[in-house]
Amino acid sequence: MKSVNQKIFFASNIKFLRIRQGLSQEAAAEKLGLTRAKLASIEAGNTKAPQPEDYLNFSNFFAVSIDTLLKVNLPLLGELKLRELESGNDVFIKGGNLRVLAISVDKSNNEHVEYVPIKAKAGYAASYADPEFIASLPKYSLPHLQGGTYRIFPIVGDSMLPIPDGSDVTGSYVEDWTALPAGTPCIVLLKGQQDFVFKLVSWLPEGQFLLSSLNPAYRPYTVAVEEVLEVWKFHAYSTRVFPDGQSDLSMVMAAIKDLERHVRSCTQPRSLD
The missing domain is CATH 1.10.260.40 (lambda repressor-like DNA-binding domains)
Known part of the structure; x- marks a missing residue:
């Protein structure tokens, strides 16, 4: 490569x-x-x-x-x-408040939203601070995304299910990493990786991030703050996967509620006529 x-x-x-x-x-x-x-x-x-x-x-x-x-x-x-x-x-x-991002604006001086396509993921990890590289990314002007800096990242894998593999995650740029509430979903760019990760982020007092997945099959892990290059807080996601009519969890919850109603009806005292 x-x-x-x-x-x-x-x-x-x-x-x-x-x-x-x-x-x-x-x-x-x-x-x-x-x-x-x-x-x-x-x-x-x-x-x-x-x-x-x-x-x-x-x-x-x-x-x-x-x-x-x-x-x-x-x-x-x-x-x-x-x-x-x-x-x-x-x-x-x-984590500071120093803006080192290259940005572009439209005719109204509103920031564009850059999209990082799959084929550019490895290049982004190496050139995230290069204005020329950022300027080469596809750009969108989205009127509902104002008052901040946003970027769109495609995710791969099932570690954040129920957000499906192949979804596009829109993130807002985080200036002060230490102010993130525990368990905030974020796109995180790490040193030495050819990709970014989408995880639940928690700041630890000893200067580390705890990165966790929604999918319990994936174990949490920690990274030193020195290994973190960028953090983008989850704003929204889009997917081309049409959801099932009813999830397994919702079916289980519905069955539990039916059982509770049945138990209540069986235990209520009967009136004597």
Whole structure:
């Protein structure tokens, strides 16, 4: 399978953050404990493989996570989001409120709803933060989906029955993962996977997510927050599977109610004429 390379923004982000703080290369290099030549080389992108200590050094100095320094094109963020980032509200650290999504809008400035087709699922996992890739996805303008960012994902498998295999799940983008109520159904994009998962999500105090299925045949499991890339809260689903007239559970419940009525009728005292 052909891999999709993700663009790295480390060099341009370091230069952008330095200038934003009003520091010359010489002043920044002194604070960072680097030579001016090394900092200039990193900012120019000539240092293709900085040492892990360098990543940690820059992350600590600017108070920005390594993931953000690598993956987010910071100059494209608005001033409000940059201030949120600088205040410690980093999406890669705590689920944050930092918008790193590429979006498109219609003529009325309403956000489109992108659809991730089956054939693009592996590409989405690798290029979810790439504006060009997101722009290539099919888009819809749905008037009933306003006031948020929505995306449609096709699900595969029976782990979330009675939502059937092949359904399209519409999710709203979750900015603060830690605020999700326990057992919230969500689409979750995880690192190192060629697919996203549809699960009931519960935030655990130790910085993990518990992912559970509606189908009891599938066991719950936990993932570290560092493994989570995106979370989309369930909004609706559509399916081409026509439902049965009556489910097995509803038939059982109806039979129980009939039995209860029969028992009550048999135990009621008879009047004597």
